Structure formats: C-alpha cells, structure tokens
Amino acid sequence: MRLSKLRGWPLTFLLAAVTGLSIAPFYWMLISTTRKDTEIFDWPPSLSPGDSLGDNLHRLDRRIGLLRVLGNSLLVAGVQTVGALVVALLAGYAFAKFRFRGRTLLFGVLLSTLVVPEQVMLVPLFKMMMNFGLLDTYQALILPGLCVPFAIFLMRQSLSGLPDELLDAARVDGAGEFRVLWSVVVPVMRPVLAALAIFLFLGSWNQFVWPLVALRSPEMHTLPVALATLQGNQNTTDYGAILAGTALSTLPMMVLFLVLQRQFISGLLAGATKG
C-alpha cells in the first residue's frame, strides 16, 4: 500500500503540471489586468497583482463604453436563455408526453437541422433583419437564438423518463395542463433545466459571428464583438485595458463555474451522455 502511494506521486505531479498549463493563462490575464502596459510583457512574469486595475478599467470604459457593452451582453444572453428554455420546455413536453398527428415528422425535421452549420443561416438572417429594419437591434441578436433544436431534444429525452402517473395524479386533482407543467414538471426537472440554462447562457454570452454580422454601432456591441474590434485595431497598445476586457468576459463564467460545477459539467456534457 505504501509503495503504491509512492508510485502515484509522479503521475500526480504530471497532472499538476498539465492543470497548471490549463490555468496559467488565466492567472497571467488576471494579474496583467492589474498591471501597467509596460509591465505586462515582463519576464519572468509578475505573480502578484499591481495597482493599475482602476486605470485599466477606466481606459477600457473610455474605449468601448464598458457598462453599456456589459449590459448588452447580459441582456441578450439572459433573454435568450430564458426564451430558449421556455420554448424547449414546452416543445419537449409536447413531444414526450402527448401523441398527436405529425409528431414523429416534426421531431425529425427539427433534429435534421442539427447537422446544418450555423453559417448557412448568416446571409438569409442578415437579409431578413435588414428587410425588417432590425439590423443593429437587440431583437436581431435575440430572436434567432430562441429555437435551439438540441435543447428541445434534450428536454424531450429527460421528460420521457418522467412517470405519467405523476402528471395524471395532478390532473385528477383538477390541475390544468399549464398548472401541471409549472408545479409538477418544472420542479422535478430543475437539475436538467439548470444544466441546460448554463449551456444556453454560456453559448449566448460567447457567441460571436452573428452579432459581428448583425451589429453596426459600437453602443450595441456585445462583449466579444467589442473585444475583437478593440484588439483588431492595430495601433492599440492598450494591453492592460484589452486584457481587462477579456477578464470581464471570462470572470463571470469562471465564478459561476466554480459555484455550480456539477450543473456546468453536466450542461456541457449533455450531448455526450444523453445522445
């Protein structure tokens, strides 16, 4: 026993090194956020925070309008997550718990679009939003993300496992269908909903191509678009400010991840284990 414990150390050490490589860039980014532009590329890199955090944030704010951009990102991701969750829950419930004409066909059509790359929709969506005069608006960002076939698929799979007796018991007690959904299905499905919500929020928070296409004015930018624009500006040497931006876009997700590890991992792995 003692011997095998000893044998475990090299492997543990190796894993520590790999883990170190995974999180070192984050650490460097966070430290750099608090340092002056001139110190960011020091070697060896400084391991302790400096005192320029306020200054970097201030410069970032001057360049992109920090609160506005953060607000845009939060609003879009929040509304899209809640919307897509409701759409998926209702549709998943219908597919899992009701027999109706066209059920198999509709589900098949919905699923078949999973293999179509998102890029296919870019041009037509752009045209559509242009015709509706919706380019450069929140609606343009939010609407296309409300129907997530994968989320509907996942909800259907999970709801299929829900015993019908549970629903019937509530119906016998005189509950209407929406009441059954709200006070029986939703509470039971909370873990799945939480995992799915995280999956959707993360995707929406980080989405890039479509906002890049659909947005024009800087005050409508979401965080990834603002960051890419800022970084693409070749004569920018505002390293501290740019890194403060990346920190702001990653930090909320990292904190959420550390708090809700289990839901996060099951949310991101949903496709792998349930597929």
Place this chain on the structure above:
Amino acid sequence: MTALTTPAAPLAEERAPARRGPRWRRTALPYLLLAPALVTFGVFKAYPIVDSLLLSFTTGNGAAGHADGLANYRRLLDDPLFWTALRNTGEMLVVQVPLMLALALLMAVGINSALVRWRAVWRLGIFMPAVTGLVATGVMFSFLLRTEDGAVNRLLEAVGLPAVDWLGQPFWARMAVVLVLSWHYTGYNAVIYLAGLQSIPRELYEAAMVDGAGPVRRFTAITVPALRPLLLFTVVLSTIGTLQLFDEPYVLTGGGPDNATLTVSMYLYQNGFRYFDFGYASAIAYALTLLVSVLGAVQMRLMGERER
C-alpha cells in the same frame, strides 16, 4: 436516458375526463405547446436554410441578385482562394483533432488512475478553459504568442528551444490556431472521457490482470472498446467544430499571414459581408454543409463499424 417512454396508457386517458376541458382543447394542446418552437423554427431556421439554398443559385450584389443556375458553384471549383481556405482548414483539422483527443484520453486515464491524489482538483482545472469564450481566448493568446516578448516563446527559450514566429509564418500561424483550440477544448474532451472511464467496472481490469494482461493490453482491450461511443462523439464533434472554425483565426491572425489561416467560414464571411456577394457566400455555406455531413457520416460509418 435509460428510461424509455411507455406509451400513455389508454386507461389513464379516461380516468379524469371531466376536468380536462372540451375535446378540441385536448387535441389542440400539444400544438399549442409546440407553437413557440414551430414559429421560431420556421422563421429563423427552416426559412433561412431554404433561402440560402435558393440564394446560392443567384448572382449579383446584395439582395438584388438574379437567377444564374450553377454559376456560383462553378466559380467555387475554380476559385484558388476557396481551395486555399479548404486546405488550411483541412490541415488544422488533421493536426488538431487527433492530437487533442489523444492528449485528452491520456489526461483522462491519468486522472482516473487509482494512484492519483486530489482527482477533483485536476478535473476542475483542466475543464476551466472550456468555460472561456473563444474570442477572449484568442485575444489572450495573441499576447501570449508574441514573437519577441510573448510568454510562450519565453517558455520555449527557457527550456532551450528556439523562439517561434507564431503569428508571422504561414505554417506556424496555423499551428498557433491549433495550439489555442487545443488549449481550449482538450480538458473538455478529457472530462467527457473521464465520465466514460468511471463507468467501466473495476472488476474488468482486475480479471484482465489475473489473466496476465499488461497495462497496454488492458488499455486497448478494455478501455478503448468501452469508450468507443464517446470517442466517436468527440471525433465527430471536434471535426464538425474545426470545419466551421471562425472566431479563433479571426481574432488571432485575421486569416493571415498571406491567407495562411483563412478558413472556409472566414471566406464565407468575407464574401457575404465585406463584398456583399450573397449568392457566392451561400454557395460556400452549402459546400461547407456538404463537407460537414459527408465527413460526419464517414466517421460514423467507420467507427460504428469497428464497434461491431
């Protein structure tokens, strides 16, 4: 999900008819529940997919295109830049996917080993990059990969290796994209494998050891077959993802140097939204769809067959 749906028992249907409202409401209910999904699906998924196909048969600027048969597809076949984009994407794919998945598998086996301590910590740490957005990752690495003073080169020099002109040399620029993608997704894939490994019964390994199987034999005879469905899933997912690569090269290299990291998706974006050639962009989109479906299907066939 292991539990399968049992078809709604007819008895249950009849048990509480009185309170369920008129018959038409019961028939309409599933459609009512589906309405939001169907409307959003029709408008923002189905219609664009069809419209894109129709657009790919038109030429002309912006929305003012006119029907022109297969002109866009013919142009595509003769477009050296499209082939460059395809070759770049292919090269990154061929290097990145096997490298990353092999590494992920090693990490998963390592973490799953009975000898290892603080397993939860390693799992947490390696998963973290997957939580970051690709744009933020790209921006961060555009600093870390600077030739003169970037941390990656400094690290290479520290262990006696030459510094690399990551973003300035065509080949290395592609490898830079590979590196960043791998940093982002390796841990994610490792955690998927780990979930699979943990469901393999330990007795299987013990029995194999009794039979005299060494670690390599145990890995190839027990671990790999047990993980096959997950391996298939990750191979297909990574392949599809890399084929659609956009964010990383856009932020990291802008497609350069000299189009060395131009991907199919970036080329589509350029044609659609820089030159507003909607027809041609749509043709590229459908070429990409074809590629994704064919490669996905081939992989499923290949790996699914070996499973039997």
